[in-house]
Amino acid sequence: MRASRALAVTAAACAAVALSAPLAAANNGPKDVTVNPFEVHQGGTLHIRVAGCGHGGSVTSNAFSRAELSDNESGHSSARVRIHDRTTPGHYNLAVRCSDNDRVATHQFRVLEGRGALGGLGGSVGPGSTEMAVGGGLVASAAVGGSLLLARRRRTSGAGV
Numbered sequence: 001m002r003a004s005r006a007l008a009v010t011a012a013a014c015a016a017v018a019l020s021a022p023l024a025a026a027n028n029g030p031k032d033v034t035v036n037p038f039e040v041h042q043g044g045t046l047h048i049r050v051a052g053c054g055h056g057g058s059v060t061s062n063a064f065s066r067a068e069l070s071d072n073e074s075g076h077s078s079a080r081v082r083i084h085d086r087t088t089p090g091h092y093n094l095a096v097r098c099s100d101n102d103r104v105a106t107h108q109f110r111v112l113e114g115r116g117a118l119g120g121l122g123g124s125v126g127p128g129s130t131e132m133a134v135g136g137g138l139v140a141s142a143a144v145g146g147s148l149l150l151a152r153r154r155r156t157s158g159a160g161v
Contacts, residue, residue, distance in 0.1 A: 030053050030096040031051050033048070034050075039111075043083060043085045048096070050069060051076050053096070054077070055100045056068060063111055064081040064084060065081070085115075
């Protein structure tokens with residue numbers, strides 16, 4: 001009787017270990033790295049999604065500054081990075097490392113030349129310093145010209161009476 005209980009407890013323990021193995025492997029390092037979009041313009045934004053990094057991690061590349069992955073208990077983490085404005089167009093690799101292990105996953109993306117379309121901004125882009133200087137100069141010259149015109153009119157209207 002005692003042998004059958006010991007055998008049953010051993011079988012239950014083995015079953016528990018066997019069933020928990022897939023859960024332990026779920027956060028066994030970064031995998032299924034995806035980028036959106038695959039081709040991004042200089043200065044553009046790249047969205048990175050990774051499976052297997054439930055406790056966050058980091059993303060590095062020569063094309064952008066180091067970024068931290070979001071923490072997510074489901075095992076899916078993400079990050080948004082901005083490509084440097086002066087990145088040379090071409091193919092680049094990014095490296096993903098989870099904070100809870102030393103495994104690294106890589107993924108390739110492509111940087112395109114130019115800034116791309118700035119559609120949808122409407123009037124939300126403010127004037128630069130050059131536009132402000134030109135506008136200020138025009139306002140100042142109009143004020144001076146208007147003052148001179150008024151001063152000249154006063155002199156001519158008072159002389160005839």
